[in-house]
Amino acid sequence: MGSKRRLLLVSNSTLHGSGYLDHCEEQIKSFLGSQVKTVLFVPYALHDRDGYAKIARTKYESMGYKLDSIHEQPDPVAAVQAAEAVFIGGGNTFRLLKALYDNKIVSEIKKRVLEDGMPYIGSSAGTNVSTISISTTNDMPIVQPPTFQAIGLVPFNINPHFLDPDPNSTHQGETRETRIKQYHEEADTPPVLGLREGGILHVEGDTATLKGTTKARLFLKGKEPTEHDQGTDFSFLLDPKNY
Amino acid sequence: MGSKRRLLLVSNSTLHGSGYLDHCEEQIKSFLGSQVKTVLFVPYALHDRDGYAKIARTKYESMGYKLDSIHEQPDPVAAVQAAEAVFIGGGNTFRLLKALYDNKIVSEIKKRVLEDGMPYIGSSAGTNVSTISISTTNDMPIVQPPTFQAIGLVPFNINPHFLDPDPNSTHQGETRETRIKQYHEEADTPPVLGLREGGILHVEGDTATLKGTTKARLFLKGKEPTEHDQGTDFSFLLDPKNY
Ligand SMILES: [Ca+2]
Ligand SMILES: [Ca+2]
Numbered sequence: 070m071g072s073k074r075r076l077l078l079v080s081n082s083t084l085h086g087s088g089y090l091d092h093c094e095e096q097i098k099s100f101l102g103s104q105v106k107t108v109l110f111v112p113y114a115l116h117d118r119d120g121y122a123k124i125a126r127t128k129y130e131s132m133g134y135k136l137d138s139i140h141e142q143p144d145p146v147a148a149v150q151a152a153e154a155v156f157i158g159g160g161n162t163f164r165l166l167k168a169l170y171d172n173k174i175v176s177e178i179k180k181r182v183l184e185d186g187m188p189y190i191g192s193s194a195g196t197n198v199s200t201i202s203i204s205t206t207n208d209m210p211i212v213q214p215p216t217f218q219a220i221g222l223v224p225f226n227i228n229p230h231f232l233d234p235d236p237n238s239t240h241q242g243e244t245r246e247t248r249i250k251q252y253h254e255e256a257d258t259p260p261v262l263g264l265r266e267g268g269i270l271h272v273e274g275d276t277a278t279l280k281g282t283t284k285a286r287l288f289l290k291g292k293e294p295t296e297h298d299q300g301t302d303f304s305f306l307l308d309p310k311n312y
Numbered sequence: 313m314g315s316k317r318r319l320l321l322v323s324n325s326t327l328h329g330s331g332y333l334d335h336c337e338e339q340i341k342s343f344l345g346s347q348v349k350t351v352l353f354v355p356y357a358l359h360d361r362d363g364y365a366k367i368a369r370t371k372y373e374s375m376g377y378k379l380d381s382i383h384e385q386p387d388p389v390a391a392v393q394a395a396e397a398v399f400i401g402g403g404n405t406f407r408l409l410k411a412l413y414d415n416k417i418v419s420e421i422k423k424r425v426l427e428d429g430m431p432y433i434g435s436s437a438g439t440n441v442s443t444i445s446i447s448t449t450n451d452m453p454i455v456q457p458p459t460f461q462a463i464g465l466v467p468f469n470i471n472p473h474f475l476d477p478d479p480n481s482t483h484q485g486e487t488r489e490t491r492i493k494q495y496h497e498e499a500d501t502p503p504v505l506g507l508r509e510g511g512i513l514h515v516e517g518d519t520a521t522l523k524g525t526t527k528a529r530l531f532l533k534g535k536e537p538t539e540h541d542q543g544t545d546f547s548f549l550l551d552p553k554n555y
Binding site for chain 2: 081082083084085086116160161163164203204205206207208209210211212213216217230232239240241242243248249251252254255258266
């Protein structure tokens with residue numbers, strides 16, 4: 070029997086010219102379906118948790134789901150244990166991962182997703198923490214989590230908001246591609262999927278598929294990066310034996 | 313008696329349209345003067361240490377200095393103890409800080425700079441590690457240092473390669489300013505000096521002065537950021553009692 074894992078990993082919460090989660094609304098609805106009634110929201114990546122929960126609640130209610138924010142629950146671990154589905158929103162990845170560890174829910178989320186098939190939706194930082202580590206986040210290390218190891222729902226890394234170099238730029242800071250190549254100079258580093266804004270990785274058990282509106286760029290250690298259209302089957306990334 | 317500290321903290325190694333360290337060559341020469349004969353180079357921020365040392369050596373020799381790379385020395389701690397001056401180059405800040413700790417030279421560099429007045433030149437990542445912490449680096453966390461606390465030659469933070477928002481961008485990733493403001497949402501966070509490419513902070517004892525060719529942007533927790541011209545006296549940043 071295959072894995073029960075169900076993930077919807079979104080590059081970015083808001084696409085230029087549309088509202089919060091608008092660009093992935095249809096994907097979220099078909100992913101959660103009509104069986105899920107209530108989504109557990111994790112707002113830890115932003116400082117203003119109340120304000121963040123309000124925005125997320127408005128959107129999920131408009132899609133027909135109730136939303137509980139974990140920061141309003143008396144016991145975060147119990148909230149994860151009881152959740153029908155979880156949505157982890159974007160913001161600062163270091164702040165998010167530290168709060169996940171502080172609240173002791175990293176292993177509980179992993180268990181619920183991998184053993185019970187609890188649906189997991191991540192956006193931006195929420196996508197980063199679903200992977201093997203946060204080593205390919207774009208965020209500043211504003212606080213220090215106990216480790217860069219993340220929930221590990223997939224054994225590779227994702228770079229959300231992946232950005233192509235600007236040919237007109239005079240800026241000398243590293244391009245995103247250079248930064249990811251520097252990661253791959255280190256020993257034992259897994260693939261990095263560069264998920265451009267508008268891109269979504271949909272995982273069902275042992276099958277991973279690129280969805281959304283943009284191509285993705287895949288970085289494998291020691292190889293030239295490759296471009297991939299929507300619909301690409303990325304299932305081989307789910308098994309570390311393949312790299 | 314004031315501090316013996318002498319620092320030349322450069323935003324970036326290469327300015328658009330010129331060669332390696334060209335834009336700060338005159339500053340480096342007047343900072344080191346003719347008393348210093350040999351500079352100890354720390355190439356840890358890049359993977360190819362040999363190649364990096366070669367580039368740095370060529371440039372320093374053209375300025376009239378001998379350059380020893382610490383990675384070619386049998387004992388890094390002894391190399392720091394014997395150094396006339398140190399130059400820490402840019403690359404990945406996490407990799408650099410981890411290597412500084414792995415080689416046990418963080419406290420030794422601090423001691424030599426603060427107690428002996430050993431001149432310290434930092435560029436980009438080398439500037440980040442000279443400050444209180446690496447929490448405002450732009451780099452990816454490709455490896456995990458034991459702590460984000462850095463050498464602490466100054467009690468505040470610097471953001472090298474500081475970048476203004478692009479008014480034409482449709483990209484939804486956080487702007488640099490948003491990222492720094494997120495840092496200041498955290499408790500007990502010191503000022504952040506946004507050092508644009510071309511900018512240099514020159515510290516002599518208890519005096520800090522903005523040099524180079526670009527304005528800097530200063531971020532204080534809970535206040536609106538401010539713009540500062542070359543020649544600005546930033547000495548108040550050197551005393552944490554002032555913030
Ligand atoms: Ca973010
Ligand atoms: Ca860098």
